[in-house]
Each structure stands twice: as structure tokens, then as C-alpha cells.
Amino acid sequence: MPFKPLRIIPLGGVEEIGLNCTLLEYDGKILVIDAGLMFPDDEMPGVDFVVPDFTYLIERKNDIQGVIVTHGHEDHTGGLPFLLREISEDTPVYATPLTVGLIKEKLREYHLTPPLVSVSPREHINLGPFGVEFVRVTHSVVDGVGLGIETPVGFVVHTGDFKVDPTPVDGELLDFRRFSEFGDRGTLVLLSDSTNAERGGFTFSEKEVMRAFDSIFSTAQGRIIIATFAS
Numbered sequence: 127m128p129f130k131p132l133r134i135i136p137l138g139g140v141e142e143i144g145l146n147c148t149l150l151e152y153d154g155k156i157l158v159i160d161a162g163l164m165f166p167d168d169e170m171p172g173v174d175f176v177v178p179d180f181t182y183l184i185e186r187k188n189d190i191q192g193v194i195v196t197h198g199h200e201d202h203t204g205g206l207p208f209l210l211r212e213i214s215e216d217t218p219v220y221a222t223p224l225t226v227g228l229i230k231e232k233l234r235e236y237h238l239t240p241p242l243v244s245v246s247p248r249e250h251i252n253l254g255p256f257g258v259e260f261v262r263v264t265h266s267v268v269d270g271v272g273l274g275i276e277t278p279v280g281f282v283v284h285t286g287d288f289k290v291d292p293t294p295v296d297g298e299l300l301d302f303r304r305f306s307e308f309g310d311r312g313t314l315v316l317l318s319d320s321t322n323a324e325r326g327g328f329t330f331s332e333k334e335v336m337r338a339f340d341s342i343f344s345t346a347q348g349r350i351i352i353a354t355f356a357s
Contacts, residue, residue, distance in 0.1 A: 132279045134315065138162070138178040144201040147178045147209075148284070148317065152277055155254035156186060158193040159273065159284055163204030177205040180212055187213035191253035195221040196263075196286035197270035198228035207236040215240050220251065222260070224269035247271055247301060261308075262301040263288040266332055269296070272305070280314030287319045293331045 130153045138145025144164025150157045166173040183190060190213055195203055198221075206229060210217055218241040221229060226242045233239065245251065247262035257276035263286050264270070273284040283305070290300060342350065 129279045132277050132282075132314075134282070134317070135182065137180065137182065138164070139201070139319070143321065145176065145178050145205070146202045146287070146319070147180075147205060149183065150256060150275065150277065150282065151189075152255045152279070154186075154189050155256075156183070156190045157253055157256045157258075157275070158183065158190060158209075160196055160202040161193060161205040161209045162199070162201040164201065175204065177208045180205075180209050183209065184212045190214075190217055191256065192218045192220055194258065194273065195219060195225055195229060196272065196284070197222075197265055198225040198267050199265075199287065202287065203229055203232060207233055207238055210238055210240055211236065217241075218243055220245050220258075222246065222269040222271055224267075245271075248304070259304075261304045262298055264291040264294045264298070264300045265289055268294065268298070274304070274308050277314075281308065281312060282315045282317065283308050283313050284317040285319055287321070289320060289329050291329075291331050293333045295332050295336070 133151040135149050135151065137147040137149065139147060139160070139162065142164070144162055146160045146162035148159045150159070161178070164176040166176060193206070193209070195206070203225070206219070210233070215238055219229060220243045223244045226244050230242060245260050247260050250257060250259050255278055259274040260271040261274060263272045265288050270286050270288065272286040272288065275282040275284065288300065
């Protein structure tokens with residue numbers, strides 16, 4: 127019996143910063159990965175933020191098996207309240223503990239209480255025809271994950287948003303071994319997300335931020351104002 131096609135449909139986040147949202151669809155069953163927003167540019171006066179066009183998902187809301195959020199940044203979580211409000215507040219959302227905490231605070235602003243399921247790296251879950259393994263990645267926020275997704279037609283790897291950090295602030299290194307094993311087993315599609323990865327050079331570790339804080343605090347003669355938003 128021939129396999130049905132696997133559809134991978136990005137609703138945003140391709141060749142742009144923000145709006146990260148990708149869906150996998152097989153045999154009428156849908157897995158959603160991330161639901162981010164984008165901040166407006168100078169040509170959008172009066173617009174606070176932009177969210178993906180969720181029409182495709184709204185029209186197929188009964189087919190959605192769940193939403194996986196790879197990490198806690200706004201460009202991956204900010205559209206979640208608007209998606210859940212349109213499809214169903216009962217749609218389960220899967221993320222690591224820190225990401226779940228950030229999502230919970232965001233959804234509280236919109237009076238939404240979907241099932242939030244905490245997962246851990248190397249953990250496996252099944253969502254319809256998709257078997258998902260979570261894999262530790264490093265980024266500018268801790269507790270990020272990539273995904274190894276088993277489908278009836280082949281294996282899909284979604285890296286999540288990552289940067290290679292040899293000294294992450296939480297001490298949890300990117301799981302190179304597991305990604306290497308994914309390569310050895312054979313991968314149908316790699317979906318990779320790492321801003322400016324095409325540029326030469328390297329990115330400083332997040333621990334450099336701590337060193338910068340130490341220097342600023344030790345020499346400051348007055349009030350220090352810190353912006354805490356990150357992406």
C-alpha cells in the first residue's frame with residue numbers, strides 16, 4: 127500500500143526574523159511547531175506586532191494533534207494565544223519546564239488555560255502519526271530543544287532555534303551526539319533555524335553577558351537600567 131504524502135508547511139519564519147510557525151501534516155493529522163510573532167518595522171505605524179496567517183490551521187482545527195514549542199522567545203511563542211483562541215483552548219501544548227512557565231504567564235494575560243505538558247530532552251511522545259523526540263540545544267535562552275520526528279515516510283529533524291555555546295549559563299551543552307545519531311540513521315528532511323548562521327566567525331557565549339554585567343556594575347557611578355527582553 128503506497129504511503130500518503132507528508133506535507134511540511136511553514137506559516138512564517140522562513141528567511142525572516144519572527145513569525146516562526148511550521149506544521150507537519152500526514153493523512154489529515156497535523157503537528158504544529160512553534161507559534162511566534164514578529165515585531166513591526168518602520169512601515170507599519172500603529173501596529174504592535176504581527177502574527178502568522180493561521181487560516182490553514184483554523185480550517186483544519188479538528189485535525190491538530192498538538193503544538194510543540196521549542197523555546198521561550200517571543201518569535202516562537204508570541205502567536206500562541208491567538209492560535210489557541212482560534213482553534214481550541216483544549217489543544218495540548220508541549221514544551222520544556224522553563225518554556226512552559228513562560229507560556230503560562232503569557233497565556234494568563236489572555237485568560238487561556240490549555241493543557242501545558244512539560245517534556246525533557248531525550249523524552250519521546252506520540253502525537254497521531256508523529257513520534258517526537260526532544261533534543262537539547264543551546265541558545266540565548268536556556269531549556270531549548272530540537273526535535274527528531276518519526277513519520278510514516280521518513281525521519282524529520284527540526285533543530286529549533288540554536289546557537290552553539292560551549293559554556294552555556296545552565297551548563298547544559300547542545301546534544302551533538304544525538305543529532306549525529308539522527309544523521310547516521312538517515313534523515314529525510316532537516317529544518318534548521320540559527321540566525322545569521324551563514325556568516326563566518328562565531329557567536330560569543332551567553333556567559334560573556336555575565337562578565338559584561340560584572341564590569342558595568344563594578345564601575346557604575348549611578349543608576350543602572352537593564353532591558354530584559356531577548357530574542
